[in-house]
Amino acid sequence: MAAALLREGRPTGALLWGLLLLLPLVSAQEGVLHAVLNDDPRFTRDYCIYYNRNWTSLPSTLNNITYTTLDILTPKLLCSQSEVIYDITDKAVVVMRGNCTFLEKAEIAQRLGAKILLIASETELTIPYGNKSQSLTIPVALIRNEDIIDLKQTLWNFGENVNVTLYSPPVPIFDFSMVILFAIAVFCVTLGGYWSGMAELEKLKALSASGTHDSSNDEENVTLTPLTVVLFVVICCVTLVLMYFFYKWLVYFVIAIFCVASAMSLYNCLSALIRKIPYGRCKFPCFNKFLEVRLLFLAAFCIAFAVVWAVFRNENQWAWILQDILGIAFCVNFIKTLKMPNFKSCVILLGLLLVYDVFFVFITPYLTESGESIMVEVAAGPFESSEKNDGNLVEASSERSASHEKLPVVMKVPRLAFSTAALCFLPFSLLGFGDIVVPGLLIAYCHRFDVQTSSSSVYFIFCTIAYAAGMLITFVSLILMKKGQPALLYLVPCTLITSALVAWYRKEMKKFWEGSSYQVMDPMDFAANEGTSTRANEQRVGQ
Structure with a gap:
């Protein structure tokens, strides 16, 4: 999802980008x-x-x-x-x-x-x-x-x-690149979920100070309702099929969107840090507004960063580092910006995407001429070595053409222990953005619910641990089955079941499911809860 569309509050743009987050790991041979x-x-x-x-x-x-x-x-x-x-x-x-x-x-x-x-x-x-x-x-x-x-x-x-x-030299059962991907994924969902909760806390404090109930001016976020969730998944299916048949044209459109979205996301992440620094706040007038010079330089840096990646994206030796940095910023900003209103919407979204992932990975191989799944062929480029022409398989001409582009919606880490790495230009272990941001939306909701109910981050902590466990199960399955895995098959049950068990144990399932307290909680009640919590903490310290 392009960050610009998110900031403008346009859910349609978010839906069009959603498919690209759900591509699985594809291994070369x-x-x-x-x-x-x-x-x-x-x-x-x-x-x-x-x-x-x-x-x-x-x-x-x-x-x-x-x-x-x-x-x-x-x-x-x-x-x-x-x-x-x-x-x-x-x-x-x-x-x-x-x-x-x-x-x-x-x-x-x-x-x-x-x-x-x-x-x-x-x-x-x-x-x-x-x-x-x-x-x-x-x-x-x-x-x-x-x-x-x-x-x-x-x-x-x-x-x-x-x-x-x-x-074909054997690939080691375990590669340290998996540890790096695991760390990146857990870092993104943790930081994105924490940031989302802190943004909710700041908003509630502002509403409490003003004594108003109106939070409709929250233009930097998009909220997915159950109906929007269903529309999201339908558009994912349609877009995936279009990518399958028109990959060689649409891939450049996706690359352009990724540059814009990742540059905006990198700016949003870094600007949040820079604004905490109480120095260098020099401003200048521009169109009846005052712009900070440091933020202007930051915007130029983020644009240049994305442009450098776009120009050198096929340099396998080092361009993956730039792509991972942009990807981390994108995932963190996505999780922080897109809001799930309640656990019901989370269950619908994650459940439908689980079915979507399994169908396009495990069922579609029986429907394609090549015997490969539609999901894998889109992730690697349809038919890899060939092009579609009127439904027939025709090999690409021997004349040099545009390089075989890959969709830039994955985290990439070189396989550090692969014996033919020097010969084959560093084969990569890949993790799709969707395996980060989709469960990350649930983790972010858990943290916002913690903030609303003063739950001491219990939902956030347990859901994050469940995500880490699900990711470990994914990697173990990858090692045992020796083929790309739809990670949502393991991540969705782990995070949904854990969140539900925590809510059931705390006797808050109805509130957690409907999100009523999250949606309509009175700011004055929030201030009272905050005061009660503060006094309780002071009493414990005094004891």
Whole structure:
């Protein structure tokens, strides 16, 4: 959700952005091409490849492995048998990407007797997808064309017998990047929920001081009613399907929205801190208003920060740091700004999004040609290695085109223990914004309810702990199942059940469910409660 839309109180803009927060973790399928010159272990080279685990099962080590003689056919495309004028039987052949699908190239290579097909790509490496026939048995993998050029220069030109093999080193069961993602997620929901509660406290104190009941001027927040929640989920479904069919155009629109929303969010977060500093409050007149110079410089900094990320977003070595900083600011500001009016709305929102997440991750693979879920394909880019054209799968041209863009709605941390990281440009562990902000809205409601009822943050603390536990369960499931998980499947039950149990134990379920005290509590009653609480604390201190 763009922060500008939030500040203007436009729930429609919030709904349009909501889908993009619900994308799951998607794991790449990387391996290694190991090349040896004349069977001499002193002359070897390793290169990154991408392959489809559903098509090919590669060994995990080089022990007792079979090598195949390499034959480089580039710049041939191998879209017809007539392109090959000599025998390639029992060889590993390299052809260029383009003009026909990966599977068509593989079927031709297999008919000609090849043992391995390597497809050289001048664009970003992606996982090959398609409906593989049972008759296709040879391994198929993508490799960078620049790596083939390097192989020619370092090995091919120094001997005729270059042998190659493919293998996929095992990914460690645990990677420290999960700890970093866990810390980021818990930090965002904790800070966003705490900030939301403190903003509610300040508002109630202001209403108490003025003696009025009117809080309708709260323009910096958007409140989701049950009807709006249902509309939110419907729009999520429609937008996800549109992203699935028109990804290559809409992705740039999403990137532009993310730049605006994250810059505004970063400004809101940092300005809240700067305003606490009692120095540098120099102002100047502008259109009948007075603007602080320091806030003007802050706005310029936040815009520049987002622009730098947009320009260098595909620099995998360091751009992920900028994206995570912008993402943290976005999630914290989102949780603080979007208000759930009661627990009933929270149950409807989280319940429907849980069904939405499970359906688009686990059910839609049975409905798509590629066998991948719509959610995963949108998160990774539809069909990764191909484009849609009139409903048919057509591989992208071998001509260099726009780089394969990813939706910037995830936290990214490099896999620190992955053995092929240096070859494959640092594969990332990913966590979608939705796995942070959706439960974060419930945590924020819990803290606001604590403020309204002077509950000493009991709801906020227990719900935050439940979120942390749910995130741990998500990571354990990810490790055990070795595939991307819809985190809401674990986070929603943990947070909803815990919150309900706390309300039931405290005999406040009706009040917590309907949010009546939150909505209509008299400011004077709030002031009286605050005074009673203060006197009670003073008596305890005196004792």
